Amino acid sequence: MDNKQKTAPETTVQISWAHQPGQSGGGFPWGPHKVPVKLSFEGISLALEKQEAGMHYRRSSNGENYEKKIFAQKGRFFLSPVEPFHKPVGISTHLLVEFTQPVLLEPRASRNVMVTFPLELASAIAQTRDGGKVLDIFSLSPAKFTLYGSIRSGLICRYWKSEVYGKLPVVNPVLEGIMEINVQNTSGRWAEINKAAFSAQGMKIYFNPYLVSLKASIKIINDYSAETSFIDEPLRKGMDKALEQFTPRLIGLPAKTLMEEGY
Numbered sequence: 001m002d003n004k005q006k007t008a009p010e011t012t013v014q015i016s017w018a019h020q021p022g023q024s025g026g027g028f029p030w031g032p033h034k035v036p037v038k039l040s041f042e043g044i045s046l047a048l049e050k051q052e053a054g055m056h057y058r059r060s061s062n063g064e065n066y067e068k069k070i071f072a073q074k075g076r077f078f079l080s081p082v083e084p085f086h087k088p089v090g091i092s093t094h095l096l097v098e099f100t101q102p103v104l105l106e107p108r109a110s111r112n113v114m115v116t117f118p119l120e121l122a123s124a125i126a127q128t129r130d131g132g133k134v135l136d137i138f139s140l141s142p143a144k145f146t147l148y149g150s151i152r153s154g155l156i157c158r159y160w161k162s163e164v165y166g167k168l169p170v171v172n173p174v175l176e177g178i179m180e181i182n183v184q185n186t187s188g189r190w191a192e193i194n195k196a197a198f199s200a201q202g203m204k205i206y207f208n209p210y211l212v213s214l215k216a217s218i219k220i221i222n223d224y225s226a227e228t229s230f231i232d233e234p235l236r237k238g239m240d241k242a243l244e245q246f247t248p249r250l251i252g253l254p255a256k257t258l259m260e261e262g263y
Helices: none
Strands: 013-017 037-041 044-051 054-061 064-070 076-082 094-105 109-118 120-126 133-138 144-148 155-162 176-185 191-199 206-208 211-220 226-231 257-259
Touching: 044 120, 054 120, 054 133, 064 133, 094 109, 094 144, 094 176, 109 155, 176 191, 191 211, 191 226, 191 257
Parallel strands: 013 037, 094 155, 176 211
Antiparallel strands: 037 044, 044 054, 054 064, 076 120, 094 191, 109 176, 120 133, 144 155, 206 211, 211 226, 226 257
16 A cells, blocks of 8 residues: 655646726736746736646747746746847847927926836746746837937837826836936027937836836937936835846947937
């Protein structure tokens, strides 16, 4: 008679989420989550399940299926927003945000405005004391691209169009983030800003269940030139820092972008 006791399989935690603007509670469950877990949101289905040899990751979305084997016995599953330059691979390392309404700023003045920016999401697994290993990166909206500057020396940019806000708008935290921009007009003339181009280097994303955020600056130099950069600060206290894929290891990619073809 076999006296060995069989261990009952662990119950898979199933989480479904939908954005409900204007309602308290129900923030996005970024995690970390104990494995096995299944998470469904915005037409995406994610699962990380245990198998005898380790774990199995699966994503299903819009007819696309992606799977990966993980040879590890322990770990917690989580999601993180990441820089919007991974899908498709290798096309751009710059973001251009076009404003739906121009921002007009008087000489020698500084003002804060808010715009939205596109997101990509990373599925990851973390073990004790490590920062997490990315399993998969995906986007909930198709990427668009544009050229800033001349054909020979211009920048291929991830393109995004946004309203300009004076206060924090309510958005779906898995579809878009909020960028607070400090606009500084150092010139002696009125400046009209219609767009801003940013380098992926230095993009510091912070998030909580209700908000994904960036801080940035635009420095107006003259009638045609401006300099943009990111600021490493959360928009609200207590926000977590997102997984960072574009780090100082990206040699040759400056943290600041000099816009010399107009703004």
